[in-house]
Amino acid sequence: MILFNLLASSVLFLASVQCVKASALTTIIAPNERLCFYADVDKAGEKIGFYFAVQAGGSFDVDFDIKDPNEKLLLDGQRERSGDYVLTANTVGEYAFCFENDMSTLTDKLLDFDIMVESEPRREVAVKPGQVSDHTSPIEESIYRLNNMLMNIKRTQRHFHTRETRGFSLVKSTQNRLFWYAVCESLAVVGMAVLQVYILQTFFTKTGRRYKV
Numbered sequence: 001m002i003l004f005n006l007l008a009s010s011v012l013f014l015a016s017v018q019c020v021k022a023s024a025l026t027t028i029i030a031p032n033e034r035l036c037f038y039a040d041v042d043k044a045g046e047k048i049g050f051y052f053a054v055q056a057g058g059s060f061d062v063d064f065d066i067k068d069p070n071e072k073l074l075l076d077g078q079r080e081r082s083g084d085y086v087l088t089a090n091t092v093g094e095y096a097f098c099f100e101n102d103m104s105t106l107t108d109k110l111l112d113f114d115i116m117v118e119s120e121p122r123r124e125v126a127v128k129p130g131q132v133s134d135h136t137s138p139i140e141e142s143i144y145r146l147n148n149m150l151m152n153i154k155r156t157q158r159h160f161h162t163r164e165t166r167g168f169s170l171v172k173s174t175q176n177r178l179f180w181y182a183v184c185e186s187l188a189v190v191g192m193a194v195l196q197v198y199i200l201q202t203f204f205t206k207t208g209r210r211y212k213v
Helices: 002-016 133-203
Strands: 020-029 034-041 046-056 062-067 073-080 082-089 093-100 109-118
Touching: 020 034, 034 046, 034 109, 046 062, 046 093, 046 133, 062 082, 073 082, 093 109, 109 133
Parallel strands: none
Antiparallel strands: 020 109, 034 093, 046 082, 046 109, 062 073, 062 093
C-alpha cells in the first residue's frame, strides 16, 4: 500500500510539476534583416527561458532585444555570439524576441534559439492528510535534482553542439580560402610562364629580324 501511494504521488507530481511551452528553432538571418518571434504568457509570474547561439556566418555575432507586451525593453545585446537568460514575466501578453543582422552586408547568419515559458512548480496538497505527505517531500527533492541535472546536460549539449557547428564552419571557410588561393597561385604561375616566354621572344626579336646567338 505504501509503495502504491509512493508511485501514485510521484506520477501526480510529475504530471503537475511544470507546465512548459517551448519552441526550439533554427533560422537564417539575411544581411540587414530583422526577425522577431513571439511567445504568449498566460499569467504574471511565469518564467521565460531564452537561449540563442549563432552557429555560422561572419564573426558569429548578432544583435538581439526582448520586449514585453507594452513595448518596454527588458533585455538587449549587441554583437553577442550566444546567450542563456531567464526572465520573470510580470505582464500578461505577447513578448517579442527580435534578432538583427545589421553589422553584416554580405554574410547570412545561421541562428539556433529556444524560447521556453514555464510555470513555477507548486506542491499539491494530499487528498487525505497523512496519506502521502510523509513521502512527498523526498520525492519532490529527487525530482527537482533530476530536473536540474537534465537541464545541465541540455546546456552542455547545446554548448558542444555550438562549438562543433562553429568549428565546422571555420574548417569549411578555411577550405574554400585554400582552394581559391591554390587556384590563384596556379593562374599566377601559368601567367608568369607565358609572360617569360613573351619576354624572351621579344628579347631575341627586334623589328621583325631574328638574331642568332
